[in-house]
Amino acid sequence: MIRATRFLLLLWLHVAIVPAVSAAPDPLPSWNDTATKQQIIQFVEQTAESNSPQFVPVPERIAVFDNDGTLWAEQPAYFQLLYAVDQVKAQADKHPEWKTEEPFAAILKGDMEGVKKSGMAGVMKLVMATHANMTTDEFSQRVDQWMKTAKHPVTNKLFTDMVYQPMLELLNYLRSQGYKTYIVSGGGVEFMRTWAPEVYGIPPEQIIGSTIKIEYKLVEGKPVLTRLPEMDFIDDKEGKPVNIQKIIGRRPVIAAGNSDGDLAMLQWTKAGAGPRMAVLVHHTDAEREWAYDKESAVGRLEKALPVAAKEQWIVIDMKQDWKRVFPESTSD
């Protein structure tokens, strides 16, 4: 009887004391202790705590993140566009016609202003020439190769080192609190799936992005999926809530973005019943990253900022709220 009591006592000590002595570590160590950090932690705790009136059951804890400018940098141009430019240079030998055809000719002359001048039609030509007419496996291998070797034109870092350390911590923190983390990005879904699972800890099936059409066929009896030079769906602006509905089928509890392309996703999220959190990353740090908003061609943040102010969304001021921007293993 005494032994049984001791056993229960030991058990009680284990349950009651161990958590008390090992205080929970700060889940967001790269964030300054500002109101932004406090609001985020408070929201997550309240939705994850079963006794809270704001409690959200685990299966409904869906958090969606834009990628470019929200989880990693997007200046001086979307990194996927830099991939396309590098591919054009690498493939130029096989395409003598590119010497006189825009936007390829401009790329080969190193004339990035000329590429910009070719506009949306030029970008589409560039994307189709570098992202299509190959199998899904071939495409993934090319992206993987580039990601492991190509360097950012300004920082000279690997692109996967230009992810935001505070956002990596937020993703981990959310998952530790039962949230399922998703990417919902204007970027290409198969481009992201080659590196994002390892870098963000987000599995391929939780990565949503723009798609080009793919075709299934048997080649000598072997099934092959080929990427076709035709847009399927652009996962930007109104396309984001549409894809969330089509693919996830539930309204997120948390949505984070950084540009007007995320406005519809944030509004759709906040319009749901119960607790919802909308987060905007505001690029205010010209020293450690870039400072841009309503004048920027990339990641323009013009319409969403006043909505965020009016609706009291959480706006991350990169300069004020983040202790560091990029992971420690790299130099800021």
Add this chain to the structure above:
Amino acid sequence: MIRATRFLLLLWLHVAIVPAVSAAPDPLPSWNDTATKQQIIQFVEQTAESNSPQFVPVPERIAVFDNDGTLWAEQPAYFQLLYAVDQVKAQADKHPEWKTEEPFAAILKGDMEGVKKSGMAGVMKLVMATHANMTTDEFSQRVDQWMKTAKHPVTNKLFTDMVYQPMLELLNYLRSQGYKTYIVSGGGVEFMRTWAPEVYGIPPEQIIGSTIKIEYKLVEGKPVLTRLPEMDFIDDKEGKPVNIQKIIGRRPVIAAGNSDGDLAMLQWTKAGAGPRMAVLVHHTDAEREWAYDKESAVGRLEKALPVAAKEQWIVIDMKQDWKRVFPESTSD
């Protein structure tokens, strides 16, 4: 010291003995003890056992299931089509023009042969008239209402009672072994999401199906998603591996279907490296369910059966392999 030893002993007893006395129950009790059941269990055990040469890491354990004819019945017509027919009858008062317009006129006269004669174009008109021009919420509410009240024309059961008990057990068994279960069906994704999560234990984000276009807009400042009368994607035949790639982004380890519409998905699955299992449900039980294959208009199984024989896929003979067809709470 003695007390510590006792504590460890108690702990050891708990760990070592409790599993030994409670032998693992049969994971598939509604399956006869045939080669089919043994092959399925053997495959699952080998892929889940970390010491096995066939081991598959948990994140890659993706299992995809067709729905109509694979997880629930599909005779005398796809249940979603019966939903559309019932909706036409219920909405006829508001649509006097339907009295003279096919396929609506045939439906209102109870002439199902006339509906069939209207062909694919007629079915599309029927689907658009009953599945579009409403918000996604309104549509879900209507389907939910129907599912709770409508009865199958032959068995007089609720449609959600016409799911296959052996397949419910297989879904549960796979999940207990670390598999993530998905539906990949020609049926409408939002139609399935209203009832399938509860019935199959598969969350909305793991349900893939055909889609009509949806539109996001602000109505009096409130974000709304409206279903448009236009097809977006038909998740059947070659569309299945395409959607698996687009939405899941990994090749499944297990795929199960019952008709030629599943052939591409099964071939794509089996063509992957490492262990892969393809399963065909063969409807051979005219007494407890229906018996049909290559002559059937619904769920035609003509091309896939010889491929299954040649490639040694697992073919479930419903009559031989299943102890019971529908759940116990209902009558077979």
